[in-house]
Amino acid sequence: MGGSSTDLGVGFLELEELGDEDRMLQSEAHRVAAEVLRPAARVLDAMAPADRVAPGSPFFEVMGTLKSLGYHRLFLPAEYGGPPEPLSPLAQALVLEELGWGSLGLTTAFLTDMLPFTSVAALGSDELKQALLVPWAEDEEGRFHGCWAITEPDHGSDFLGFREGADRSSMRSQLVATRQGYGWVLQGQKSAWVSSGPVATHAAVHAQAGPDGNLHHSFFAVVPLDVPGVRKGAPADMLGVRDDPQGEIFFDDVFVPDANVLIGSDPLYAVFGDQLLCVTSTTIAPVAVGVARAAFEEALAYARSRVQGGVPITEHKNIQLTLYAMFEKIEAARAYARQALAHVRRTSMAGPGGLLADPAHPPTGSSPRHSRAAQILAKRVAYEVAHDAVQVCGAFGLSRESLTEKLLRDARCLLVEDGTLEVLAFDAARDLVAHYETSDYDLEEVMARW
Ligand SMILES: Cc1cc2nc3c(=O)[nH]c(=O)nc-3n(C[C@H](O)[C@H](O)[C@H](O)COP(=O)(O)OP(=O)(O)OC[C@H]3O[C@@H](n4cnc5c(N)ncnc54)[C@H](O)[C@@H]3O)c2cc1C
Structure with missing residues (x-):
């Protein structure tokens, strides 16, 4: 299958907004996606879990290429090697x-x-930035790799429901940090689902602060993983997203100096966690749109060439309507994903890498509901479109030869990755019920009229 892109993911309504620099950025990101990411992803997908993390794996080559091209610096402030002008939300969405x-x-x-490193950029001391952020930003070979160690064997969704109303004050984490001298000692583990866990050199770690702490008032630290007491589990063998190895991380009396703790054990953690989920939600949403678009383009290209009933199957009305429905869903998901990303970047973060409100754009309070909703819509669309793409391609779509088969497995994982759709929806629903402004409803007056 060709997999070439003609529309390049430009939503019709944004055509006029795109400047030359945005177009160049997007076209270069597409080249990297087509020439570097996609071929390596298909090789990695077919490899055994242990081989994917062994020296010489294409995984390391891809990460090194992205670093050599400076993609990891795109979202950093200029002082740490980021673009002279921060990427606009639209440009961020285009790349993602x-x-x-x-x-x-x-x-x-x-x-x-x-x-871990953008968290240091936003919340770390100058010393920590020099120690961790600068070497990572300057890396052009892929020597460092970060991961997000949040979920645990006994707490998956429990960690992803950040809105008030989700009572996590009685929940005990399986990773506990105990105060010791000028730092904390970590004891416990994170789940087998930590993306890039098996290859990570640094982790952004959520842990319960003290034996009497709980999930609601945890703390957040950046931990180098080459320190004594860190152990990795075997890479997990998953249905999809196999091109990113996942695995457990164990912490056995691992000392974390105070300087590495970015959010202490106070109520700020709940605010931080909520903002972090706004950021991760609006970051993964355009990625999910990209997955959907890949499936749509594969299906369209195949349908144009596949002849049944003496004509290309694109002549059949059911195929036309299916392709149209896919297109409509992608455009809607893309528009919402970009709006939500722009909103969250303006209201929840002080520019790229920041996590504090921008005084020029005070928070409106609607970031949580819109970020979760945009994420949910984009992920659902990715799954539905990948599902329909397989149907358009018939048996070929189910074969390992077809990209649609991989896209369907990957899109299925999206319904769980970074929070299940249901739990993210509960989070948004709590926000709506608690904060969405409506006029007062006088039920007694209504009943009196009956
Ligand atoms: C591809 C992929 C990448 C991932 N990457 C990372 C990573 O980088 N770092 C990391 O730490 N974790 C990662 N995860 C883990 C991911 O965050 C969790 O899988 C997810 O939050 C769900 O947790 P769980 O799998 O334990 O499911 P559970 O929480 O056990 O949920 C099981 C089912 O119960 C439902 N459920 C759970 N709680 C409730 C509730 N309160 N009310 C109603 N229904 C509920 C869920 O919707 C689901 O259907 C990744 C997972 C995947 C699939």
Whole structure:
């Protein structure tokens, strides 16, 4: 299958907004996605889990290429090697969609790599920035790799429901940090689902602060994984997103100096966690749109060439309507994903890498509901479109030869990755019920009229 892209993910309504620089950025990201990510992703997908993390694996080559091209610096402030002018939200979405089009797994690896280091950029001391952020930003070979160690064997969704109303104050984490001298000692483990866990050199770690702490008032630290007491589990063998190895991380009396703790054990953690989920939601949404677009383009290209009933199957009305429905869903998901990303970047973050409100755009309070909803819509659309793409391609769509088969497996994982759709929806629903402004409803007056 060709997999070439003609529309390049430009939503019709944004055509006029795109400047030359945005177009160049997008076209280069598409080239990288097509020439680097997608071929490597297909090789990795077919490899055994242990081989994917062994020296010489294409995974490391791809990460090194992305670093050599400076993709990890795109979202950093200029002072740490980021673009002279911060990327606009639209430009961010364009890049994320292209990378997602190339590979969900490798893009997940690219994003989780950034999480510990952009957190240091936003919240770390100058010393920590010099120690961790600068070497990572200057890396052009892929020597460092970050991961997000949040979920645990006993707490998956429990960690992803950040809105008030989700009572997590009685829940005990399986990773506990105990105060010791000028730092904390970590004891416990994170789940087998940590993306890039088996290859990570650094982790953004959520842990319960003290034996009496709980999930609601946890803390958040960046931990180098080459320190004594860190152990990795075997890479997991998953249905999809196989191009990003997942695996457990164990912490056995691992000392974390105070300087590495970015959010202490106070109520700020709940605010931080909520904002972090706004950021991850609006980051993964354009990636999911890229997955959907990849499936649509594969299906359209195949349908144009496949002849049944003496004509290309694109002549059959059912195929036309299916392709139309796919297109409509992608455009709607893309528009919402981009709006939500722009909103969250303006209201929840002080520019790229920041996590504090921008005084010029005070938070409106609607970021949580819109970020979750945009994420849910984009992921659902990715799954539905990938499902329909397989149907359009018939038996070929189910074969390992076809990209649609991989896209369907990857898109299925999206319904769980970074929070299940249901739990994300509960989070948004709590926000709506608690904060969405309506006029007062006088039920007694209504009943009196009956
Ligand atoms: C591809 C992929 C990548 C991932 N990457 C990472 C990563 O980088 N770092 C990391 O730490 N984790 C990662 N995860 C883990 C991911 O965050 C969790 O899988 C997800 O949050 C769900 O947790 P769980 O799998 O334990 O499911 P559970 O929480 O056990 O949920 C099981 C089912 O119960 C439902 N459920 C759970 N709680 C409730 C509730 N309160 N009310 C109603 N229904 C509920 C869920 O919707 C689901 O259907 C990844 C997972 C995947 C699939």
